[in-house]
Amino acid sequence: MPQSQPHTEAPAVPPPAPSIAHLDKVSYLFGYGIAHSLSPHLHSTVYSALKLNYQYLLYESRNLEACLALAREPKFYGAAVTMPHKVAIIPHLDVLTPEGEAIGAINTIFLRSAPDGTRLLCGTNTDCIGIREAILQNVSKSDAKNMEGKPGMIIGGGGTSRAAVYALKHFLGCSDIYLVNRDKSEVDQVIAECNSKGFGDGLRYISSVAEAEELEGPKVIISAIPDFAPKSESEWTARKIIETMLGKKEKGAILEMCYHPSPNTAIDALARNAGWKVIGGVEAMIWQGLEQDKVWLRRKISTLPVEKVKEVIAAEVSKPHL
Template structure:
């Protein structure tokens, strides 16, 4: 794993997370932690469907740790941060709408989080002088990398270096996907395909600001798609809705053309809720692509979180047990 994941790279203003009032109307009561040795949380809204507590709970129980991760569904970031001052607090997963909003409230960020501009994992770190820092990282990019590297033929992964990649979508996951394709997998150029040009412009600007924006190409027309070389690897990060508007229909056609070229690679379909059987996955399979389900990215980003929180390498974690538990849960939910 990347050593920079645990490097404190970007300093923030000291203790900014203590300066905001808590909106009690948005803050659910904290859970009872008296029976636990350590406690973790998932902060965000809405999060009721999340598999995160099951995932991490399986890790903790198999390591015989008296730890629990609670869903803390709140619209108040301050109420979430108040829980980090519990002496039993070990760390938290952070999801929407707080992935960006939490950044000014941190003391440090890792290089991945700073480059992507979003945080999904926090924890406290104490230096040799006893000073504590609230740290943040982004494990989404690690999940994307590992989902591809661990599921795709080694020769095909090697062929991604210097080749073309493609990211479908323009939301927050798109930045993590571009970062993973360029920084970890070595793609020289990345096609960006999305119905909304303004979202792509924002992604390109943010990536360029953080020095991984070279070689990003917005593909908006059928003619452009027909003229381009096929990508070797694709990350799809859009919801599973059938195209209805003119822009959506044109974008879907662009995707069909790029996936329909003679050269075939691997596509990571990040959407798996409510079902991994998405229209993009079906289109890719019909076109002869290897489809890696988004649950793989979820699993490997989760193991990276546990690596950070527990200070254990992934090979020390119950990987196969967790994968079996998550697979069984998803199989029941998709019946």
């Protein structure tokens, strides 16, 4: 995952801690640039259905210590973590799950107790679960089985890429994984990091249309890039590689992770026109959030209001301001 550039400005003063006296428990989203997050709608729907006096609050700050201070409060029971904290928070946690350790980025903090009763801050990554469930919940069992031992493909080289590789390798059983991105150096870093964690076999950067034409087509694709029209030569090359892969005779399913400001992306249109099954990224967001509540509340997914959550999020996504 590409690391952010060093911040040379003086650290911003963190916002004050929110008032939580009226709540039994509280969770947060720690990060910066989070005002448009749909997560509060998701989690409030869960807590309302379960009649819990809990709340999920946005805490927008680049100051990691301020976030950790909130995690030490007695009413804290968990947090979602996004940029710029997903990697930086790891040294401050007591335990990592296998997913968190392998992916090397944490999007969820939860609490557990040591044998002596000490409270432990634990970290995991539910993005890979969100990707897995978004796909498996929206394709037939036979189509899912057909992904095993076949190539997968990831479009992009950013923060979601390692979770996508993990999901395709560990959960969907893909053999090779093609990586398509305008910047080869980003992909090189993803491959190096996956190799260092033991799940980098079969990762391959696709550099040209000619190379794409010679390869077996993927059965599942994860697109994790913003919806911007290609401008540079490298962006146009990447787009033509995508079109080549989508145009192969055998089709599959594509998860389009981009849904803001609109789920009607260029990749969505290209895939639909080529005959692919398109799964919206909102599905991945929903399933990773439900996995968070499963971990935080120690409940089975079957006890959570999945259909109500989908209804609420669909209504939010359809609003003009999104």
